[in-house]
Amino acid sequence: MKRREFLKAAGLGAGASTIAMPAIAQSAPTINWRLQSAYPPSLDTLYGACKVFSKAVAEATDNKFNIQVFAAGEIVPVQSIVDGVQNATVEMGQTGSYFYIGKDPAFAFGTGLPFGPNTRQQHAWFYHAGGNDLLNEFYATYKLYHLPFGGTGTQMGGWFRKELKSKADLVGLKMRLGGLSGTVLQRLGLVPTQIAPGDIYTSLERGTIDAAEFVGPYDDEKLGLAKIAPYYYFPGFWEGAVSLSLFTNLDKWNELPPSYKSLLTTAASYAATDMLAKYDANNAAALRRLVANGAQLRAFPQDILQESYRAATALYAEIGEKSPTFKKILDHQMAFRNQVYQWAQISDFSYDSLMLNAIRQQW
Amino acid sequence: MKRREFLKAAGLGAGASTIAMPAIAQSAPTINWRLQSAYPPSLDTLYGACKVFSKAVAEATDNKFNIQVFAAGEIVPVQSIVDGVQNATVEMGQTGSYFYIGKDPAFAFGTGLPFGPNTRQQHAWFYHAGGNDLLNEFYATYKLYHLPFGGTGTQMGGWFRKELKSKADLVGLKMRLGGLSGTVLQRLGLVPTQIAPGDIYTSLERGTIDAAEFVGPYDDEKLGLAKIAPYYYFPGFWEGAVSLSLFTNLDKWNELPPSYKSLLTTAASYAATDMLAKYDANNAAALRRLVANGAQLRAFPQDILQESYRAATALYAEIGEKSPTFKKILDHQMAFRNQVYQWAQISDFSYDSLMLNAIRQQW
Numbered sequence: 001m002k003r004r005e006f007l008k009a010a011g012l013g014a015g016a017s018t019i020a021m022p023a024i025a026q027s028a029p030t031i032n033w034r035l036q037s038a039y040p041p042s043l044d045t046l047y048g049a050c051k052v053f054s055k056a057v058a059e060a061t062d063n064k065f066n067i068q069v070f071a072a073g074e075i076v077p078v079q080s081i082v083d084g085v086q087n088a089t090v091e092m093g094q095t096g097s098y099f100y101i102g103k104d105p106a107f108a109f110g111t112g113l114p115f116g117p118n119t120r121q122q123h124a125w126f127y128h129a130g131g132n133d134l135l136n137e138f139y140a141t142y143k144l145y146h147l148p149f150g151g152t153g154t155q156m157g158g159w160f161r162k163e164l165k166s167k168a169d170l171v172g173l174k175m176r177l178g179g180l181s182g183t184v185l186q187r188l189g190l191v192p193t194q195i196a197p198g199d200i201y202t203s204l205e206r207g208t209i210d211a212a213e214f215v216g217p218y219d220d221e222k223l224g225l226a227k228i229a230p231y232y233y234f235p236g237f238w239e240g241a242v243s244l245s246l247f248t249n250l251d252k253w254n255e256l257p258p259s260y261k262s263l264l265t266t267a268a269s270y271a272a273t274d275m276l277a278k279y280d281a282n283n284a285a286a287l288r289r290l291v292a293n294g295a296q297l298r299a300f301p302q303d304i305l306q307e308s309y310r311a312a313t314a315l316y317a318e319i320g321e322k323s324p325t326f327k328k329i330l331d332h333q334m335a336f337r338n339q340v341y342q343w344a345q346i347s348d349f350s351y352d353s354l355m356l357n358a359i360r361q362q363w
Numbered sequence: 364m365k366r367r368e369f370l371k372a373a374g375l376g377a378g379a380s381t382i383a384m385p386a387i388a389q390s391a392p393t394i395n396w397r398l399q400s401a402y403p404p405s406l407d408t409l410y411g412a413c414k415v416f417s418k419a420v421a422e423a424t425d426n427k428f429n430i431q432v433f434a435a436g437e438i439v440p441v442q443s444i445v446d447g448v449q450n451a452t453v454e455m456g457q458t459g460s461y462f463y464i465g466k467d468p469a470f471a472f473g474t475g476l477p478f479g480p481n482t483r484q485q486h487a488w489f490y491h492a493g494g495n496d497l498l499n500e501f502y503a504t505y506k507l508y509h510l511p512f513g514g515t516g517t518q519m520g521g522w523f524r525k526e527l528k529s530k531a532d533l534v535g536l537k538m539r540l541g542g543l544s545g546t547v548l549q550r551l552g553l554v555p556t557q558i559a560p561g562d563i564y565t566s567l568e569r570g571t572i573d574a575a576e577f578v579g580p581y582d583d584e585k586l587g588l589a590k591i592a593p594y595y596y597f598p599g600f601w602e603g604a605v606s607l608s609l610f611t612n613l614d615k616w617n618e619l620p621p622s623y624k625s626l627l628t629t630a631a632s633y634a635a636t637d638m639l640a641k642y643d644a645n646n647a648a649a650l651r652r653l654v655a656n657g658a659q660l661r662a663f664p665q666d667i668l669q670e671s672y673r674a675a676t677a678l679y680a681e682i683g684e685k686s687p688t689f690k691k692i693l694d695h696q697m698a699f700r701n702q703v704y705q706w707a708q709i710s711d712f713s714y715d716s717l718m719l720n721a722i723r724q725q726w
Contacts, residue, residue: 027425056649059625061424062390089616118637118715120483120516120643127637128644150557153416154710216710235713262422263626269633272508274490280483281491281699284706305717309726324424341722344715346660347517350598352481352666352704359704363672 004117027257033067038081039070043219045278048151049072049244050094053271060263067092072104085247088294094149097245098179105180106138106325109333110146110245114181114238114312119151119276119336121344122241125336132227133328144255149270149274157300158213158234159225161204164233167303176200176212180315181238181268187311188304195221204229213239217286218279226295233298235304238312244275389619396430401444402459403435406582407446408641410434410512412607413457416634423626430455445470448610449506457512460608461542468543469501469688472610472696473509477544477601477675480700482514482639482708485604486698494635497692510631512609513638516646520663521576522588522594527596530666539563539575543678544601550674551667560685566590576602580649581642591657596661600668601675607638 010148035054039046057065075083081093082100097110109131112122125131125149139146158177161314164170171189176315182192197246203209205228212229213236214220226232248269291297320327324345398417402409413432420428438445444456445463460473468473472494480488488494489511502509521540527533534552545555557573558566566572568591574593577583589595609631616624654660683690720726 001648026366026684056629058627059387060629061621062622072587115718115721117719119710120639123636124640124643127640146646154714156710208459217706234709234710235717237714237717239716240711240718248426259423259425262419266423266633269636270629271487273632273636276483277487277490280487280706283710287706287709289704299713300407305567306721306726309721313726337652337718338722339641340647341718343580343643343650345719346597346650346662347519348598348603349647349712349715349719350516350662351600351603352715355478355603355700355704356598356708356712358478358672359701360671361667363676 027259028061028064029257030064031201031256031260033065033068033091033252034070034075035067035092035094036070036074036076036084036090038072038078038080038093038099042222043217045152045275046150046244046277049271049275052274053149053267053273056267056270057263060267061260065260065263070108071111072157077157077313082144083246085164085249086316088249088252091249091252092151093247095245095247097146099178103142103317104325105140105323106329108180108326109329110135110139110148110243112239112241112243113316113330114184114240116333117340118344119153119241119243120342120348121337122151122243123148124340125333126243129332129336131336134181134332137330138325139247140250143246143250145250147246147265149244149268150272151244152215152279153276155236155239155242156213156220157218157236157238157330158211158257159220159228159229160211160231160233160298162209162210163231163298164301164304166301167307170304173211174209176203176209176214180312184238184308186316188307201225201228201260215284216279218282221286221290226290226293227360230294230296231298232278232295233300235300235309235359237300244272271344281286372692381550388596390622391424392547392622393427394619396428396454396615397433397438397455399433399434399437399439399444399447399453401441401456401462403587404566408515408581408638408645409457409513409607411418411641412634412638414607415637416512419630420626421595423630424623428623428626441707445505445507445610448481451612451615451668454612454615456610458608458610459605460509460610466505467501467688468682468686469692471543471689472692473498473502473511473606475602475604476604476693476696478672479604479696480517481707482604482606483711484700484703485514485606486511487703488696489606492695492699494696494699497695500511500716501692502610502689503613507610508613510609510611510628511635513577513608513629514607515602515605515633516601516606516639518602519576519583520599520601521574522567522583522592523574523594523596523661524570524592525573525645526594526661527667532557532671533651533667535676536574537572539566539572539616543671543675545674547671547678550678551670553624564591566587579646580653581645584649584653589653589656593659594661595653595658597664598663600663600671607635641669684689692706 033048037047037050041047046229051258054067072078081095084090085093098108100107139343176195177192200212400410404410417430417432435441444458447453448456454680461471463470498509537554540555541556563575
């Protein structure tokens with residue numbers, strides 16, 4: 001800080017007593033914000049990203065920018081986080097954007113659509129194909145500013161009490177599954193139901209539901225479902241890439257000095273990358289433990305994948321007819337997905353194929 | 364800044380004139396550092412990461428921490444960046460760590476070994492499996508502090524004047540290829556040669572070499588090799604995941620206040636993630652243009668992959684017998700790789716398989 005600037009900031013300059021400086025106009029003001037997470041501390045990867053983010057911001061500013069993290073339900077209810085940020089009850093919220101498709105189907109893209117791009121492709125779309133700018137045009141109508149906030153990688157398709165032989169086995173099957181995924185599978189005859197994570201175990205045990213999806217091995221292990229619904233299906237095609245969202249109230253965002261806007265952007269990316277790395281490092285060991293404890297891995301039958309893909313494509317077209325915003329973002333993302341998968345096929349997918357052969361066959 | 368702290372910093376406090384405050388002991392001192400890149404600005408993804416990093420640090424500190432980026436060769440020669448950082452000619456350097464395996468083979472791990480973990484797995488190993496801590500134990504013996512600094516994803520296997528039908532076609536083939544990869548393929552009869560990027564075109568045109576590898580479509584396009592060595596092979600199995608390294612002189616690192624250490628860590632991760640996203644977003648379009656301009660995509664014959672894998676495994680064992688450091692890091696990383704690939708197989712790889720089927724077959 002130059003001396004002149006300091007004098008102003010400290011209120012010591014000539015005539016300073018008559019100048020009302022808004023605190024926020026300082027380059028490094030002291031700010032206390034609140035960040036409401038949609039997750040409990042027990043989900044240490046999801047909730048943990050908020051702590052990683054908050055710590056990075058506090059450290060870099062010598063605690064001048066203090067973002068206090070609140071666990072699920074502490075200030076704003078889990079299902080109202082977007083509203084809480086919109087009306088500035090909290091300055092920031094972490095959630096899956098897709099929980100809010102009831103407001104507008106375009107909320108789905110912040111998280112990811114069934115059969116969307118994979119995790120790396122989604123991130124490339126957000127940051128180097130204009131995706132996040134498109135999303136922020138939309139989110140601005142809700143007074144929200146959006147930063148991608150980490151991913152889980154491809155999730156599991158969940159726990160089933162009985163094996164699935166073909167798409168016929170989905171008819172009448174009651175499954176914990178929400179959002180667009182629920183609507184897609186409803187078209188194959190499945191009955192999607194909403195159940196809080198804490199009630200999944202007893203609902204499956206009593207047969208109130210036949211199946212339930214949650215996240216992946218590391219988080220799923222905490223629910224202990226292998227004994228009561230042992231068939232553990234993959235891939236979670238409706239969550240091939242799941243991104244979390246960090247929402248900031250748009251007015252609060254705009255009030256920040258440039259240094260803090262930059263730092264929040266940098267720190268959100270850091271926390272996001274850290275979350276994915278943590279999942280990638282921990283899911284493998286958790287999967288081994290689950291299998292040792294009775295989980296039986298199964299691939300979804302091909303006709304379920306194919307029919308679901310067709311149902312999803314038809315559903316997106318229908319939504320797009322009613323919502324130009326949804327259609328605009330959908331067309332942009334799917335064109336990108338189709339192009340980048342051509343490159344992935346000969347690069348990372350080809351390398352992964354090679355490595356899986358080498359490891360499995362013990363070359 | 365509290366008034367008392369300000370007074371100290373500005374040298375205005377009681378007795379301040381007698382107190383010699385080391386600049387570095389301030390919480391947000393003004394610092395000017397130099398970062399030497401191994402790449403020219405024309406490689407805007409590799410060199411660009413330095414600019415993204417430097418900008419993020421400058422913005423978050425209101426230009427108090429200014430890291431000036433120097434293009435390849437401006438201060439320290441490209442092949443001496445590690446030395447330049449070690450002896451503090453520059454505070455920071457960006458390079459591929461594996462260019463320095465002549466000093467110690469353990470320098471290979473900062474970049475990635477042939478047949479190592481894929482890009483996401485490598486990052487998970489760095490940050491959530493203790494990998495980067497292991498590397499920093501080693502790098503400390505060279506007075507270096509290491510932060511992973513972005514990746515290219517799986518690279519291409521390069522440009523060949525003639526098609527490869529089997530491993531027999533590698534015998535006597537002169538190829539631009541360095542480091543451990545060169546040694547691996549040398550065992551199959553290939554003749555690795557070192558050629559500067561600017562000389563690749565003429566060397567291939569004149570037949571001085573038969574093949575050359577560089578990076579991937581986005582960077583390779585700038586060399587214009589499709590007309591003279593049209594067979595474009597995949598995957599680059601010796602560079603399944605390539606990570607760049609950001610080295611800081613260890614003494615300089617240790618002198619930084621905690622706020623700056625934290626910010627550099629955060630900003631390096633941000634720049635790293637941004638680099639990968641930029642490659643992922645741009646490689647696909649570049650690949651299309653290359654194919655339109657005559658590049659002929661070819662998969663490496665299976666026997667080349669298999670023999671190379673065996674040669675690499677044997678080579679690593681031999682190096683490990685002489686170098687306990689290499690063996691320690693190798694064993695740690697390969698155990699991790701084998702475990703995480705089991706999870707990748709049913710998650711992201713399974714999802715990618717599904718999506719490639721859906722897109723190719725136009726479900």
